Amino acid sequence: MKDTRRMKRMVRAGKKHQITGLGLNLIPILDILTVLVCFLLFHSFNGDMPAAQVRLPYSIVETRPRETVHIVVTPEVVLVQDEAVVSTRKLLDGMSEMVPEVAERLRQLEPHLPQTAAEDRELTVLADKTIQFKVLKKILSTCTASGYGKISLAVVQKAAKKS
Known part of the structure; x- marks a missing residue:
């Protein structure tokens, strides 16, 4: 089948609207990892956390x-x-x-x-x-x-x- 001018023009126009170089956005991933690390650090301590004014022996x-x-x-x-x-x-x-x-x-x-x-x-x-x-x-x-x-x-x- 022979490409017509209209078909060629549609192909060119479609390439203009295509998103090129769709990359991975790292900002949301880093935000999630930061929240996860904070959560794990907060809940990782086993036992009772002493108050700041208490100095244990x-x-x-x-x-x-x-x-x-x-x-x-x-x-x-x-x-x-x-x-x-x-x-x-x-x-x-x-x-x-x-x-x-x-x-x-x-x-x-x-x-x-x-x-x-x-x-x-x-x-x-x-x-x-x-x-x-x-x-x-x-x-x-x-x-x-x-x-x-x-x-x-x-x-x-x-x-x-x-x-």
Whole structure:
């Protein structure tokens, strides 16, 4: 079949409207990868993230932290599951060996915890390294009296010395 002038003209006109060099646009892909990296970094930490004002002590540990009820003791306030319950200064000045505010907050959390035996309930304490042991002892004894059998003290892992 012979090409007519009209057919040739249509072919030329079609080439003008064709998109040439359709390349891959990297900007949306980089945006998606950035969001994905931020998401993974945010959710990659296992365990409780200490607050910025809490400086944990150092230790050589091998086991990873588990998801448990956590108590954060800062120089200013005691937080149970991220809710402020009592001032650290009040614990330091008080004479009682128990902390009723912490015990009450732990009782409030009981319905939200998995049903386990009292000696199997776990709790993690994240305390600033400047907190006096007197304050920690009051909190730990309150946790034990509230039925938490496994209490862990969070520390920052450091490398073991090679000998």
